[in-house]
Amino acid sequence: LAFLGEGGPGLRLPLRYDALLRMTCERFSAETKKLEGLITPMNVERALCELQALVPHAVRLERNELVGLEPPTLREFQARLLGGRPPPLAPMPPASSPALSEAEKKGANLSGRKRSATAVQDDDLAEVMDLVNTKSAKQQEKQEQADELLELLSKPSAKQASETNRFRTAGGSKLKEFCRNSTKEDCARVNGPAHVCTKIHFKRIIKPHTDLSLGDCSYLDTCRHMNTCPFIHYEVDAADALRMREGRAQLDPFARVATNRLDMDPFSQHYEPQFVNCDIRTFPMQVLGKFPVIMADPPWDIHMELPYGTMSDDEMRRMNVQVLQDDGVIFLWVTGRAMELGRECLELWGYKFVQELLWVKTNQLQRIIRTGRTGHWINHSKEHCLIGLKGKPHINSNFDCDVVCAEVRETSRKPDEMYHLLERLAPGTRKLELFGRPHNVHKGWTTLGNQLSKTQITEPWLRTHLLEEGVFEEGDMTDLPTPPPNPAVSPWGGHPPPQKLTETTGAAKA
Structure with a gap:
């Protein structure tokens, strides 16, 4: 089409199809090189016939030869295909104008024919675009097959469906949504006093030193000077909290977890929390055995004043974490x-x-924080947790997403949602947390850190092993809690017991 529209006046007509093909390939050799197998005299003839039908009076064919050509019409058609606009129509003469001359009448007739031809071209172009956009039967069949294949691939297996139902909340979700209007007063002002909102609301804490004109405190419930802070603070409305707890004594109305169910507590078969107050840099990790899941929140040196000690980069590199897992996953919080x-x-x-x-x-x-106490240049509103894989762990994949939205609390405290996420990832397995503090102690977890007040070991086999190895004495540990009747974790989690420290030391020296 470009060749005919632009080089048409230079063509010597009549011209056979094979000659037209040769001249076109010579002019557009770079563009047509990839289509040499498709550009044949027969296809050129078919293309010209279709063009003659689409744009009447633009080309004329006789006996396998191109005998007539109107380049302006072809260029106009090409502009329409490329999204351009045709040249403006000539203005109509005014009704009060004098009688037209013969030449003017002839020009008006030509203009009328051109306008009618333009309307025909618009209709033809619309029909062509409909035909182009309509899928053929073969294309529709391929699309149906692809949709069916995608549906089969995305459909969970029976095992995956069973695992999903295992963690589904009994009787529907127990999560309670916070009202976006925050307080009951603001909710009534927005929705009207007759509107009954069943969501959770907050109540403003107004004290003698509170200045309402200052607005909300940037730190809200994490403010360290609430007794003197003049900004507005909040607490959960007492009536809403009471209503949420009625008849649900065993449920936490503010827990954002999927394992909060009455009929089956997945943590009932876990051992009580066990924790070790130690210096992780020197503690013999190998005596603890293997853990399919590890979570660590190291005290990285971020060159800022912090309420706890930090570790240098080299100390982090030298940590003996590799002895804790053969096949497992680690979640490493980083700054x-x-x-x-x-x-x-x-x-x-x-x-x-x-x-x-x-x-x-x-x-x-429940709003994105805009101020914080961390960040050298801009305030941090998110944290990253790197996920590492070792060996071939047996874990439930595709249960949770890679984004957790949760409230900030004390400095360096991570969201409790992580414990339930990791329980769904590897249910009923041993789990270890490094650099833990008292608030990190959870049922089914072993926590190591130097800010724990004491040491408690609840797995009988681990307790015996630590005493035999001389890592602890009986008086260093609390009394052994009563183990669960049907523990989900077998001794050492199904792994071989760890080697003796003397054997490990001898092998290292050798």
Whole structure:
């Protein structure tokens, strides 16, 4: 079409199809080189016939030859195909004008024919576009097959469906949504006093030193000077909290977890929490055995004043984490500065970095935080958790997403949703948390850290092993709690018991 529209006046007519084909290929050799197998005299003839039908009076064919050509009409048609506009129509003469001359009448007749031809072209173009956009029977069949294949691939297996139902909340979700209007007064002002809102509301805390004109406190419930802070603070409305707890004594109305169910507590078969007050840098990790799941929140050195001690980069690299897992997954919390260092540590410990989890921080009013106490240049409103994989762990994949939205609390405290996420990932297995504090102690978990007040070991086999190895004495540990009647975790989690410390030391020296 470009050749005919632009080079038409230079063509010597009549012209046979094969000659037209040869001249076109010579002019557009770069564009037509890939289509040499498709550009044949027969296809050129068919193309010209279709063009003659689409744009009447633009081309004329006789006996396999191109004998007539109107380049302006072809260029106009080409412009329409490319989304351009045709040249404007000539203005109509005014009704009060004098009688037209013969030449003017002839020009008007030509203009009328052109306008009628333009209307025909518009209709033809619309019909062509409909034909082009309509899928053929073969294309429709392929699309149906692809849709069916995608449906089969995305459909969970019977095992996956069973695992999903295992963690589904009995009787529907127990999650309670916070009202976006925050307080009952604001909710009534927006929705009207007759509107009954069943969501959770907050109540303003007004004290003698509160200045309402200052607005909300940037830190809300994490403010360290609430007794003197003049900004507005909030608490959960007492009536809403009472209503949420009625008849649900065994449920936490503010727990955002999927394992909160009355008929089956997945943690009932776990051992009581066990924790070790120690210096992780020197503690013999190998005596603990193997753990399919590890979560660590190291005290990275971020060059800021913190309420706890930090570890240098070299100390992090030298940590003996690799002895804790043969096949498992590790969740490593990192700061902005330690992002690449965390990946380096995973590689040194024998892990393959596979994914990243993001914690989007919200404040007490369930809004994205805009102010914080961390960040050198801009305030941090999120944290990153690197996920490393070692060996071939048996885990439930595709249960949860890689974004957790949860409130901020004390400095460095991570969301409790992580424990339930990891329980769904590997239910009924041993789990270890490094650099834990008292609030990190959870049922079914072993927590190590230097801010724990004491040591409690609840797995009988681990307690015996630690005493035999001389790591602890009986007086160093609390009394052994009563184990669950049907523990979900077998001794050492099904792994071979760890080697003796003397054997490990001798092998290392050798």
